[in-house]
Amino acid sequence: MKKIIGCLLISILAILCLTSCQQEEKPKAEKASDGELPPLEKTEKVVIAEDGSASGAGFYIAKDKGYFEKYNIEVEFATFGNSDEMLPAVAAGEVDVAGGVSSASFFNSIAQGIDVRFIADKGHNNKGNSYFTFVVREDLKDEIKDYEDVKGKRIAVSTKNAVDDYIYHKMLEHAGVSPNETEFVLMSDFANMMAAMSNKQIDLALQIEPLITQGENKGIHTRFGDATDYAPKAQIAMVLGSPKFLTDRRDVAVRFMAAYLEGIRDYHDVFMKGTGDEEEIISIMANHTALKDKEQWVQAGVTGLNPNGTIFEEDVIQQYEFYKEQGAIQEELDFDKIIDMSLVEEAIEVIGTYQE
Template sequence: MKRRAALLTMVGACAWLAGGAAPRAEDAVTLKVGVNKVISDVVFYIAQERGFFAEQNLKVELIPFDSGPRMIAPLAAGQIDIGAGASSAGLFNAVGRGLGVKIVADKGSTAAAYDYMPLLLRKDLIDSGKVKTLADLRGLKLAAAGPGSATNAKLAVALGKGGLTYKDADNVNMSYPQQVVALSSKAIDGAITTEPSASQAVDSGVAVRFSDASLYPGQQVAILLYGAELLTKRRDVGQRFMTAYVKASRVYNDATNKGLFNGPGSQQLIDLIMKTTGLSNRKLFDTMVPNGISPDGAVNMKSLADDLKFFVEQGQIEKPVVVGDVVDMAFASNAVKQLGPYRPN
């Protein structure tokens, strides 16, 4: 009897040292997360495959959408808990209407060496000498993914640096895959597009990159969004998700060292991206520029403010709103406190 009691005491001590008993599977909290099969979604899959969500006693269901904006209404209605969106007029308007969604972390940004959303121009326009500087964009037909998107905002920056206004170009809106087709057929002269469309257009020989990260340093393009439940009643659950997300983002940063898919674990990362996006040309990753994701989850507040200013100027904002109304960085800050500072491998 004494031996049995001693054994139970030892087991209890070991559990305390390990941080408590392992959670039972039935106790795991289920979260529904919207994804749209883009490369920046890979952080969710890293957290899933590495067991980072399981560490936080979370069961995460990844729900496919065909675009980020389509997640806003289900997120506001509580049909999904977490979404992936972009800096856009639609997002600011949703917050202005009181839909109860907020930006909580970075999901895709153009940090130095990570310009995954470049300005592309048709190669024949460069080879002929018709376009040499940004000032030569005047009158060209240029595509963005908008209206009211981060791509439109970046196009405005490019035109501005050429001494032009947004109206000095013939601006059209179309999806990224459509942009590649339109560049090939010469239906457009250039586009602000993202990977992998950018590398596909360059690899096929129809376009060249006409910008680098210096065009719009650190633009906040994609963001992680929480719905009202995680922002209010279930903040503890939102914190657990964020800790797993930031941990996974650090694995991603290690693998995309200095803006290339060549860091520690890069081949496994490429495998995962190909598996989850449907990309089949592995050679593209030799030159593809990965999206930046802050290893601390931090978002670029100035970029969000600059893009909001552009949307206001274009008459696309319904009610007055400020960036502070749209962002809650407490989750990411607390995750960094738990995990410690990022140390690249």
């Protein structure tokens, strides 16, 4: 009798364990018999919070080249004044997809119950041609040549306790210079940094494209090294997804991600590999972003976007730890829950891995 009861208990436990595992598994989009993703039976709208930033390239290209339409997806771009308005809309499912930039306030919002997922890459620096890196005043370029030369200099950074601040500290650490040995100048407007350079109010700045290229062309500043020298895997922006989008609309979400990655691959072909239709992709980027000068798209360092979609997960956690050390975050976060690459993985099963 004991043996029978024991066997029954083991069987019950096995069933409970199997049921639990099945519940934890995310639903998968149904594929056609040939393994491809067929178009959705009816047109589905996906709302993207995007403000015309260059890092939205995957969205713009996928839209204009018909990759979303191929899956019967209609995209709508929504603009928000700031992330404080955007994040609750994503968490509530009013917005399906958005872009998020790493900051302490961003992580604090998540810690306080704003439920969003990091689902794909939306911005990192390309080695040797960073789109977000330091510049030095033109008249100081012979004086400030090496990283240790920043000691005692006035350095403009656009935000405190955000990815800019993180990169700034990474540069100082690489230089062997203490933060106490430089003057941190908080300057939220990148255009104001150029004016401050012209007026010799600052010596260096953590600047962004296309202002880096514009400042070089005007003789205001010059690139100072490259951000990948000291922060080679800095995750600057992520694609955010609504939990409802990832679960309740899984068939739509996987197709959306496949189309997004196809758009990024066209972008990567042109800007990283020098292949593809450069004129077409630059025209799309000029149409959707504030940078209308097509010649500058050829000159400028462009946003890095991973054609296989994944983010630098370890760096995201390092940034979070940095903000905690700065006293800007008190809460603990479960990154196993927040970072969800399952859409990317499922999409790549269909479209294949991009080969460099």
